[in-house]
Amino acid sequence: MPPPEPQDLPAATPAADLAQALLAAAPTALLHVDATGLVQYANAAAHALCEATLAPGLPLAALCRDERDAEVLLGPQPVQRALARSGSAGRWLDAHSQPLPGGGWVLALQPASGPTAVAGDNSLAEAQSALALAVDLGNIAVWRHDLATQRMHYNAQAYRVLDIPPRPEGLSIDEVREFIHPDDLPRVLASAQRALQVPGPTDMEARYRRADGSWRQVMTRRVLQRDALGQPQAFIGVAMDVTAQHEEQRQAAETKRRFALATEAAGIGYWMAERNATPTWNAPMRAMFALPPGEPPLTLGAWLTRCVHPDDRAEVQQHFEAWLRSREPSHDLTLRALRPDGSVRHLATHTRIERETDPPVMFGIIIDLTERRSAEQALRAAEESVALAARGAGLGAWQLDLDTGEATWDSQMWRLRGRQPEARAMSEAERAECVHPDDRVWLYPKLNETFARGDAFENEFRVVWPDGQVRWLASRSVEISTGSSRRRIGLNWDITDKRNAEAARRDREIALGESRAKSRFLARMSHELRTPLNAVLGFAQLLLAEEAGPEAGHDARTQARRRRVEHIRSAGQHLLALINDVLDLSSLESGELRIALQPVALAPLVAQTLPMLGDLREQHGVQLHLGTLEGSVLADATRLRQALLNLLTNAIKYNRRGGSVRIEAVARGRLRVLRVKDTGRGLDAEQLRHLFEPFNRLGRRNEGPDAIEGSGIGLAIVKALLERMGGSVHVESEPGVGSTFELHLADGQWAPDQSPEEAELAPPPAPAAAPAAASARATLLYIEDNPVNALIIRELLQRRPDLHLHVAEDGARGLQQAAALVPDLVLLDMQLPDMDGFEVLRRLRAQAALAQVPVIALSANAMPEDIERALAAGMSDYWTKPLDFTAFLASLEALFGPPASAA
Numbered sequence: 001m002p003p004p005e006p007q008d009l010p011a012a013t014p015a016a017d018l019a020q021a022l023l024a025a026a027p028t029a030l031l032h033v034d035a036t037g038l039v040q041y042a043n044a045a046a047h048a049l050c051e052a053t054l055a056p057g058l059p060l061a062a063l064c065r066d067e068r069d070a071e072v073l074l075g076p077q078p079v080q081r082a083l084a085r086s087g088s089a090g091r092w093l094d095a096h097s098q099p100l101p102g103g104g105w106v107l108a109l110q111p112a113s114g115p116t117a118v119a120g121d122n123s124l125a126e127a128q129s130a131l132a133l134a135v136d137l138g139n140i141a142v143w144r145h146d147l148a149t150q151r152m153h154y155n156a157q158a159y160r161v162l163d164i165p166p167r168p169e170g171l172s173i174d175e176v177r178e179f180i181h182p183d184d185l186p187r188v189l190a191s192a193q194r195a196l197q198v199p200g201p202t203d204m205e206a207r208y209r210r211a212d213g214s215w216r217q218v219m220t221r222r223v224l225q226r227d228a229l230g231q232p233q234a235f236i237g238v239a240m241d242v243t244a245q246h247e248e249q250r251q252a253a254e255t256k257r258r259f260a261l262a263t264e265a266a267g268i269g270y271w272m273a274e275r276n277a278t279p280t281w282n283a284p285m286r287a288m289f290a291l292p293p294g295e296p297p298l299t300l301g302a303w304l305t306r307c308v309h310p311d312d313r314a315e316v317q318q319h320f321e322a323w324l325r326s327r328e329p330s331h332d333l334t335l336r337a338l339r340p341d342g343s344v345r346h347l348a349t350h351t352r353i354e355r356e357t358d359p360p361v362m363f364g365i366i367i368d369l370t371e372r373r374s375a376e377q378a379l380r381a382a383e384e385s386v387a388l389a390a391r392g393a394g395l396g397a398w399q400l401d402l403d404t405g406e407a408t409w410d411s412q413m414w415r416l417r418g419r420q421p422e423a424r425a426m427s428e429a430e431r432a433e434c435v436h437p438d439d440r441v442w443l444y445p446k447l448n449e450t451f452a453r454g455d456a457f458e459n460e461f462r463v464v465w466p467d468g469q470v471r472w473l474a475s476r477s478v479e480i481s482t483g484s485s486r487r488r489i490g491l492n493w494d495i496t497d498k499r500n501a502e503a504a505r506r507d508r509e510i511a512l513g514e515s516r517a518k519s520r521f522l523a524r525m526s527h528e529l530r531t532p533l534n535a536v537l538g539f540a541q542l543l544l545a546e547e548a549g550p551e552a553g554h555d556a557r558t559q560a561r562r563r564r565v566e567h568i569r570s571a572g573q574h575l576l577a578l579i580n581d582v583l584d585l586s587s588l589e590s591g592e593l594r595i596a597l598q599p600v601a602l603a604p605l606v607a608q609t610l611p612m613l614g615d616l617r618e619q620h621g622v623q624l625h626l627g628t629l630e631g632s633v634l635a636d637a638t639r640l641r642q643a644l645l646n647l648l649t650n651a652i653k654y655n656r657r658g659g660s661v662r663i664e665a666v667a668r669g670r671l672r673v674l675r676v677k678d679t680g681r682g683l684d685a686e687q688l689r690h691l692f693e694p695f696n697r698l699g700r701r702n703e704g705p706d707a708i709e710g711s712g713i714g715l716a717i718v719k720a721l722l723e724r725m726g727g728s729v730h731v732e733s734e735p736g737v738g739s740t741f742e743l744h745l746a747d748g749q750w751a752p753d754q755s756p757e758e759a760e761l762a763p764p765p766a767p768a769a770a771p772a773a774a775s776a777r778a779t780l781l782y783i784e785d786n787p788v789n790a791l792i793i794r795e796l797l798q799r800r801p802d803l804h805l806h807v808a809e810d811g812a813r814g815l816q817q818a819a820a821l822v823p824d825l826v827l828l829d830m831q832l833p834d835m836d837g838f839e840v841l842r843r844l845r846a847q848a849a850l851a852q853v854p855v856i857a858l859s860a861n862a863m864p865e866d867i868e869r870a871l872a873a874g875m876s877d878y879w880t881k882p883l884d885f886t887a888f889l890a891s892l893e894a895l896f897g898p899p900a901s902a903a
Contacts, residue, residue: 029109032100033060035200037070040104049093049109050083060107073097074105076144076225076236098142099201099221099238145173145222145235152176161218161241163210181207181215195224196232205242217243269366273300275359288347288368290340300362309336309344320351329353334369345370395493398425402451402479402486416473416492418465436462436470451488454479460495472499518586529579530860531786533572534882538792540569541885576882581713583862584642593864595636595724599748602665602674603629605637609644613652621657624648627664632748633672635725640745643721643729644674646714647741651678659738670750674743683733691731692719718743777804778896781823783814783840784858785833789881793827796885800892800899811835815843822849825895830859830870838873845874854895858883 029046031039031054042054050063061070069081078096094110141158145151153170154162162179180188184206195202201223207215222237260282263270269285281297289307291297298306300320308316312335323331330352337345351364396413400406411421417434426434435443439461450457457477462470477490543565584593606629617624633640651661659679666673683691694716722729722743733739780803784790790807797805806821808814811832818826826844830837837857844850854876859866862880870878879888893899 031060031107031109032104033074033097033107034104037061037074039063046109049111073107076234098140099223099236104201141218141239141241143237143239145237146170147232147234158239161216161239162208163212179208181209183207192235195222195235199224215243216241217246263365267368269368270363271297271366272361272363274357274361285366288345288366289337307337309338312336323351324353327355346373395491398477398490398492400488400490402488413492416471416494417463418467418469418471434463436464438462451479457490460499472496525579528860529575530862530881531789533576533579534792534860535788537569537572537576537882538789538795538885540565540572542792542795544569545885572882578713580862581717584713584717593639593724594868595639597634597636597725599632600635600637600640601632601748602672605641605644606663609641609648612645613648616649616652620652620655621659622652622655623658623660625660625662627662627675629663629665631665631667631672633674633727633745634748634750635727635745639721639725640743643718643743644676646718647676647743650714651676651680651739651741654678655680655738667747668744670747671744672747674745675740676742677738677740679738682735682737682739683731684735688731688733692716692729777802778825779803779821779823780805780825780827781808781814781818781821782806782827782858783808783811783832784827784829785809786829789829792883796883796888799889800896802899803892803896811840814840818844818850818853819847823853826853826855827858828855828875830857830861830866837870841873841875 027045029049030043031046032041034040037060038056039054039058039060040056042050047054059070060073063083064070064073064081065083066081072079073081073095074097076097078094080092080094083093092111096108097105098108099105141161142155143158144153146153150173151170152173154166156166159166177185177188187204188206191202191204201221203219203221205217205219208218209215218239219242220237220239222235224232225234225236227233259270262268263282264284267284267288269288270282271279271285273279279297279299281291285291286297289298289303304313304317316333316335319333320331330350333349333351335347335349337347339345346369348367348369349364351362354361354363394412394416396416397410398413399408407425409425413425414421417426419434432440432444443459443461446459447457456479457475460472460474462472464470472495473492474495475490475492477488479486479488481487544562606626610624613624648661648663655661655678661679662675662677664675664677666675692715694713719729722745725745727743727745730742730744731739780797782790782793782805784793784807794805794807797803806817806823808817811834814826814828814832817823828837828840832840837859841855844853844855855874857870857875857878858881859870859878860881867878867880877891879891
């Protein structure tokens with residue numbers, strides 16, 4: 001193969017080391033002669049053959065009798081020459097040389113056995129055999145380039161390098177050049193040309209292609225052979241495949257490069273130190289300790305003095321000294337470093353020593369843990385905060401290793417199950433034992449199914465504490481996968497209060513629904529009962545009015561008929577009172593009855609209530625006495641008057657003839673007590689226990705000679721009204737002596753923004769504004785689909801000939817008549833067959849001529865919300881059925897003045 005371009009080669013190579021070993025072991029005298037002709041090495045056989053010590057640096061020419069023989073000895077052809085050393089002068093030796101890849105030659109010498117050609121051939125053969133052994137063991141390729149024929153001749157190793165079969169005729173130079181890498185061929189040609197011009201051997205490396213297409217890196221050394229006239233005859237050379245060495249060097253360089261990149265990218269400091277040499281620091285190491293640019297790396301002692309924190313310095317030094325004494329190969333330590341700017345860094349060091357090298361080498365890495373320490377401290381603080389918040393919120397945390405089944409619990413998980421915390425998690429059996437039996441049936445199948453899918457789990461279940469207490473827990477968990485491990489983490493917390501609140505809310509909703517259903521039922525019942533009662537009481541009142549007229553007779557038959565009608569009216573009024581009481585009680589229980597609290601002066605309240613009891617008091621012969629009634633209470637005036645009227649009615653009805661009732665008020669701390677005391681029959685302890693139960697009349701009868709009319713609802717209404725106003729009712733009674741009822745309410749003087757004077761009883765609502773006076777008769781339009789109700793109004797208005805009544809049977813006809821008549825007043829039933837009263841009102845107000853006409857609702861719907869809705873819609877007033885004739889006529893008189901005949 002052609003000689004490569006000369007290059008600077010390393011002083012020592014694996015091939016050179018192997019050649020040295022072969023030279024030392026060979027029985028043949030072998031010498032290593034360098035490129036300048038100096039002996040650099042001679043094995044033991046050479047020293048013995050020359051009978052002298054061959055010191056390194058001895059010129060080869062000094063061994064020859066003729067100095068020119070030195071060049072012949074190093075030629076490519078075996079020769080015989082005589083040596084000129086003492087003890088061996090004139091001694092003939094067989095010599096054969098072999099160029100070395102690293103430079104110089106290996107010279108093999110054998111004593112010549114005689115001047116015959118046969119003896120010379122034998123000696124030469126032995127020398128060639130020894131040299132061939134050395135070449136073969138060293139995997140050295142030998143070649144010759146014949147400049148005359150331009151053919152290359154190789155030994156077996158050379159053909160192995162080229163990966164082609166041996167060819168005795170050799171290869172043409174063009175064939176050889178086909179094996180050379182195109183990028184290297186110009187350098188090879190230039191090197192061959194230069195070799196013709198310079199004396200001595202030349203070296204170079206080039207890439208050669210093998211049969212499989214791979215490239216081998218080959219190092220070549222060649223020397224020019226000249227003929228007897230000194231003309232170039234051939235190149236003689238050796239070659240060695242150094243691909244493996246190049247790959248090792250490349251890998252080592254790549255490893256070094258990657259290590260440098262990794263340490264710099266990770267900010268890891270790397271250092272190396274050996275005895276009597278300047279340490280090596282990488283860039284992160286210099287930055288870590290703020291070493292100024294240009295300043296050499298610090299020795300271990302200087303680093304300890306300048307960089308290690310003073311408080312850690314002595315301990316670090318002791319650790320290092322103890323490690324060196326222990327002969328351990330490596331050492332780990334954490335320490336603090338003090339930088340020039342005063343900042344403190346937390347570092348982790350790993351140091352290693354290679355004692356097998358000469359001198360020993362120490363190296364290590366340093367990692368800055370400051371940020372990690374800060375992050376860990378922040379994480380610990382955050383974890384402590386989270387744990388504190390979790391404990392404050394009652395959260396229990398748990399983890400489950402899905403691969404091993406190992407679970408961990410915090411202490412709150414135990415407390416949530418009513419157990420004392422332990423340093424472990426409950427077993428699966430223990431956990432199941434805590435779950436309510438009714439929840440185990442569905443909880444664990446759902447839990448297993450969710451875990452199998454890897455889904456998030458959310459549920460609520462009950463646990464039973466050791467004391468039997470049942471608590472509700474919420475559970476949330478998610479699966480987390482990190483590499484090959486799978487975990488599930490979750491939380492538990494107590495939701496008993498939430499569950500109880502939800503149950504209470506559902507109960508309230510159910511109760512509210514029931515209350516609304518009851519209200520709808522009562523409203524319907526009230527309407528359906530009031531409609532016939534309107535007829536019963538209406539006609540009863542008409543009959544009684546006729547019996548009391550000037551044309552009525554006074555015979556026994558007439559009187560008997562009058563008593564019967566009185567019974568009809570009394571029974572109707574009793575039924576009406578019962579309906580009103582039931583509606584009031586229902587409104588109070590459902591919270592629908594509106595209460596407006598304000599300071600109410602007691603004296604005016606009592607004064608307005610007493611006239612309502614005149615007939616009842618005379619009927620029972622009971623005297624009323626007023627005590628001190630100073631001050632005020634915080635109450636709803638209308639509802640307080642209703643409660644007082646109920647108490648006074650009972651005190652009169654259940655009194656004895658000639659008895660008395662006393663009303664008075666007293667202050668008691670921040671309360672004011674309104675007291676009603678009677679001298680009636682009294683109540684025993686058993687009766688007092690059931691006193692405020694609705695419809696419980698405590699054994700009183702509605703029939704018979706001792707019958708006292710009543711529904712048994714009045715006191716239940718009183719109690720409910722007082723409680724809605726923030727007060728209470730109390731009673732003391734003694735059979736045969738009498739009873740004392742007390743209404744306890746907040747004293748009105750403590751009301752925040754009002755004085756009693758400002759909030760005294762409001763006067764009764766003013767009647768609807770009177771329509772403009774008509775020149776003759778006022779016109780009334782009554783829109784009513786019930787003929788009986790319309791008949792009663794016709795009969796009543798016969799007493800008012802100045803009022804002209806028109807009746808419409810439904811809403812459409814009512815609107816038509818209203819447009820035609822433009823009446824002075826419209827009486828409107830709220831439930832008509834074709835439309836409700838609100839729609840009639842809306843259409844009336846939409847007409848300019850009718851927009852100011854008073855419209856009064858006349859309806860059997862007596863629920864408070866019905867009345868409020870109608871007034872809010874624009875009704876002038878709301879009159880309920882059954883009609884009280886006296887009140888009805890009084891209202892008409894307020895609107896239109898007295899009848900013309902009475903004016």
